[in-house]
Amino acid sequence: MFAQAPQPYKFGYHTNDGHGNVQSRHEQADAHNNRVGSYSFTDAYGRSRRVDYVADGHGFRASVKTNEPGTAASHPAGAVYQTPVVAKAVVAAPAYHAPAVVAAPAVAKVAVAGFGGYGGGYDVGLIDEEVARQQLSTATGLVRPVTHD
Template structure:
């Protein structure tokens, strides 16, 4: 009788084991991915009811180089404008122009900060 209970218990454990479902890995034909850069351009200018203005423009050529700018100006005259270029040769470079309090002119890691006059 003990042998029957042990055999039945082992059979129950084996049968209750979770089985894989679905099709598993399905072989696929090679995927064709076209990662070639496409030229594009876009831009916008916007403002809110408090007098804050912001903008962005960007242009990309077919070689992967991107050039653009973005910025804002608040109602009190504080502004920040970022002009940037990114390409395969030199990476990302930016020129930041601002009159934000506490900002000093500097040039860390391919970014130039130029501080303008404050109001």
């Protein structure tokens, strides 16, 4: 995937389904990716909503106009918001502790026995013939077959 510079565009549509429902949307963007647009809906009962918006470097901002039940401002809030002033906390830098010097552990030499060799074999019984093989390994790692006369 590669980055591509924003491309200016403009589009819009308007529909009416024949049952009283109407929808529309319009939007345009510039070469800096700033967008301005609106969308609206009106249902068969006459309830409508229109949203006008701007999306740019300052964020997304919208204004809604509607006649939907329960959305009219009958008693605007007269509240005053007060926030306490909070002093910035002063945090001391963490203390530095030099690494501890530790003596390396003593190493003792231990005598270990060398490779002792191995031995193994198998017998296979065949019709009218017997086959046997054995093999031994010496402590030096040489492998030699054991023969029986």
